[in-house]
Amino acid sequence: MSTVQASDFICILPQIILSGFAILVMVFEPFVPAARRVMLGWFALFAVASAGAALAWTSTLPGTAFGGSVEASFFSIFFMALFLLVAALCLLGSFDYLARDHVQHGEYYALILMATVGMCFMASSTELILVFLGLEISSISTYILAGFKRQDALSNESALKYFLLGSFATAFFLYGIAFVYGLSGTTNLTALAERIHAQSSPPIMLWVALLLMFIGLAFKVSTAPFHVWTPDVYQGAPAPVTAFLSVGPKAAAFAVMLRVFLVTFAGEGAVLFWLLWISAALTMIIGNLGALAQTNVKRMLAYSAIAHAGYVLVGLATGGEEGSASVMFYLLVYALMNVGAFLLIAHLAGTGEHWTNIEDFRGLGFERPGVAACLTALMLSLGGFPTTAGFLGKFYLFRAAVGAGLTGLTVIAVVTSVISVYYYLRLVVVMYMQEGTPQAPSAPMPWPLRVALAVCVAGIFLLGLFPGNVLTLAHLAAMPLP
Amino acid sequence: MAPLNHILALSVILFGLGAAGFVIRRNIITIFMCIELMLNAVNLAFVGFSRYLGDLSGQIFVFFVIVVAAAEAAVGLAIIIAVERNRQTLAIDEIDSMKM
Numbered sequence: 023m024s025t026v027q028a029s030d031f032i033c034i035l036p037q038i039i040l041s042g043f044a045i046l047v048m049v050f051e052p053f054v055p056a057a058r059r060v061m062l063g064w065f066a067l068f069a070v071a072s073a074g075a076a077l078a079w080t081s082t083l084p085g086t087a088f089g090g091s092v093e094a095s096f097f098s099i100f101f102m103a104l105f106l107l108v109a110a111l112c113l114l115g116s117f118d119y120l121a122r123d124h125v126q127h128g129e130y131y132a133l134i135l136m137a138t139v140g141m142c143f144m145a146s147s148t149e150l151i152l153v154f155l156g157l158e159i160s161s162i163s164t165y166i167l168a169g170f171k172r173q174d175a176l177s178n179e180s181a182l183k184y185f186l187l188g189s190f191a192t193a194f195f196l197y198g199i200a201f202v203y204g205l206s207g208t209t210n211l212t213a214l215a216e217r218i219h220a221q222s223s224p225p226i227m228l229w230v231a232l233l234l235m236f237i238g239l240a241f242k243v244s245t246a247p248f249h250v251w252t253p254d255v256y257q258g259a260p261a262p263v264t265a266f267l268s269v270g271p272k273a274a275a276f277a278v279m280l281r282v283f284l285v286t287f288a289g290e291g292a293v294l295f296w297l298l299w300i301s302a303a304l305t306m307i308i309g310n311l312g313a314l315a316q317t318n319v320k321r322m323l324a325y326s327a328i329a330h331a332g333y334v335l336v337g338l339a340t341g342g343e344e345g346s347a348s349v350m351f352y353l354l355v356y357a358l359m360n361v362g363a364f365l366l367i368a369h370l371a372g373t374g375e376h377w378t379n380i381e382d383f384r385g386l387g388f389e390r391p392g393v394a395a396c397l398t399a400l401m402l403s404l405g406g407f408p409t410t411a412g413f414l415g416k417f418y419l420f421r422a423a424v425g426a427g428l429t430g431l432t433v434i435a436v437v438t439s440v441i442s443v444y445y446y447l448r449l450v451v452v453m454y455m456q457e458g459t460p461q462a463p464s465a466p467m468p469w470p471l472r473v474a475l476a477v478c479v480a481g482i483f484l485l486g487l488f489p490g491n492v493l494t495l496a497h498l499a500a501m502p503l504p
Numbered sequence: 505m506a507p508l509n510h511i512l513a514l515s516v517i518l519f520g521l522g523a524a525g526f527v528i529r530r531n532i533i534t535i536f537m538c539i540e541l542m543l544n545a546v547n548l549a550f551v552g553f554s555r556y557l558g559d560l561s562g563q564i565f566v567f568f569v570i571v572v573a574a575a576e577a578a579v580g581l582a583i584i585i586a587v588e589r590n591r592q593t594l595a596i597d598e599i600d601s602m603k604m
Contacts, residue, residue, distance in 0.1 A: 051582065090590070092523060100507075151565050154568070154572075155568060155572070158572045158575070158576070162575055162576060162579050163581065165579050165580075166579055166582075166583075169583050169586060172586045173590070175590045175591065175601060176601060176602065178583070178586050178587045178590050178591075179599050179601060179602065180602075181583045181586070182532070182583050182584065182587050182599065183577075185533060185580050185583050186526075186532075186536070186539070186580075189536075189539045189576055189580065190523075190526055190539055190542070192576075193519075193522070193523075193539060193542035193543055193546065196543070196546045196569065197519060197542070197545070197546050197549065199565075200546050200549040200550050200553065200565075201549070203553055203561075203562060203565070204512075204549065204552075204553035204556070204557070207557050207559055209565070253602070256601045257602050258602055321602075354554065385525065449510075
């Protein structure tokens with residue numbers, strides 16, 4: 023057995039820093055007077071920045087650690103950087119939201135950090151048990167975050183549904199791991215891949231294990247028919263939390279999917295391909311059609327999040343370096359536009375999130391032109407209009423799919439994303455073309471939120487016009503994947 | 505000594521019962537117990553495979569699963585208590601205030 027060395031800890035330094043700061047936030051919380059708890063938030067933001075610096079250092083020392091159970095590679099670093107970005111944006115958007123809704127507690131910031139630790143382990147681990155632990159660390163943290171307004175009935179309900187269906191999904195994922203272990207005698211993904219490829223005809227039980235793991239992860243990324251929890255959870259959770267959990271855990275679960283399905287189980291191509299094909303098609307159709315009927319903005323964006331998971335699944339079904347790179351690029355783009363949209367809605371919905379109906383945004387374009395322009399840009403990007411990153415992300419995904427001969431699936435993807443333009447534009451039309459005044463009392467936008475939104479909107483246009491560097495990075499990250 | 509087949513059959517039955525109960529049962533606490541049943545079915549499979557393979561790591565995984573299940577129970581029961589305080593009910597069908 024290998025002994026633990028100092029270099030092993032350097033490999034997981036970002037996670038160590040985040041965990042340490044999360045514990046410190048919890049320790050400091052009782053000593054900070056309620057009026058100054060936002061300090062803890064800034065402290066958490068500092069933790070994310072430090073973890074980012076540590077990540078930059080780790081990236082110069084690629085390799086595996088702890089007997090090959092964790093790795094630092096371009097793949098893991100790309101995803102960890104994405105998670106840190108999402109955590110930072112959500113923290114910036116939460117400071118004033120929590121004060122406004124009277125839930126300014128240090129635990130919130132600690133839980134965001136903990137969830138980020140879990141997601142980082144999901145992306146960097148090459149050991150199924152560690153993947154499971156990462157999944158649970160991030161899930162349990164986000165269960166609590168979803169119910170963070172514990173006096174609020176909707177927030178409770180959201181947490182309850184997220185918890186019940188999340189644990190249900192975890193049991194499936196874990197059962198899959200148990201069968202993989204029983205059939206191959208290992209849970210290390212690298213060793214597992216060698217053993218699977220060595221066998222000429224894999225046992226049928228391996229497909230069962232694969233299916234169980236797929237069901238577990240499909241719940242996490244909310245693909246049809248395992249999406250039923252998504253609208254209720256996203257609607258009921260506090261909006262900054264929705265921003266976080268519609269992006270972070272989802273991207274982490276996609277990272278696990280890329281690693282497990284495209285690398286380890288690459289030999290099971292045909293079964294896996296049709297599994298991904300069918301769920302991609304179903305998810306895009308159900309997500310986009312479901313969103314058409316919604317009157318609540320958060321619920322509409324929840325269905326849109328389901329649809330976007332479907333687009334990403336197209337990339338997974340494509341596979342190969344081209345498919346994987348476009349998946350990673352899309353996840354980054356999706357993170358920027360979705361976090362931006364939910365944070366902005368968190369601000370516009372007013373105290374207690376009373377005004378989240380689409381009709382409540384009437385006349386916003388005249389009352390607050392800057393805010394409305396921002397929301398319009400985010401909606402156009404979600405809908406995939408050219409010059410925005412949403413367009414390029416979809417373009418790369420679909421081009422890779424056509425290149426791999428998935429014409430049928432691409433046709434479904436393009437048709438459903440044309441449908442999606444209707445519900446994104448409806449919000450824009452309500453803001454600019456309907457008479458009336460916005461329902462929510464107009465509050466000045468706090469500057470941390472301005473910074474977060476500026477990053478999101480600038481990112482959308484930068485990636486939409488100059489995607490070159492980030493795309494190169496995504497290709498580098500996808501390289502070890504076949 | 506029970507053969508692996510028997511252990512696995514029991515594990516599959518328990519997992520199936522848990523999954524079926526999750527769908528059928530209408531009380532939140534019972535639903536939560538069904539999830540615990542599924543996790544314990546997983547533990548049984550891990551232990552069975554571990555003995556069959558003569559490899560101890562399967563039994564170590566069980567400890568991880570038990571710890572995670574305990575953490576999940578702590579959080580889950582807290583959420584259930586919060587729901588009960590707000591609504592005075594534990595029937596899952598009555599907790600549906602977010603329908604379109």
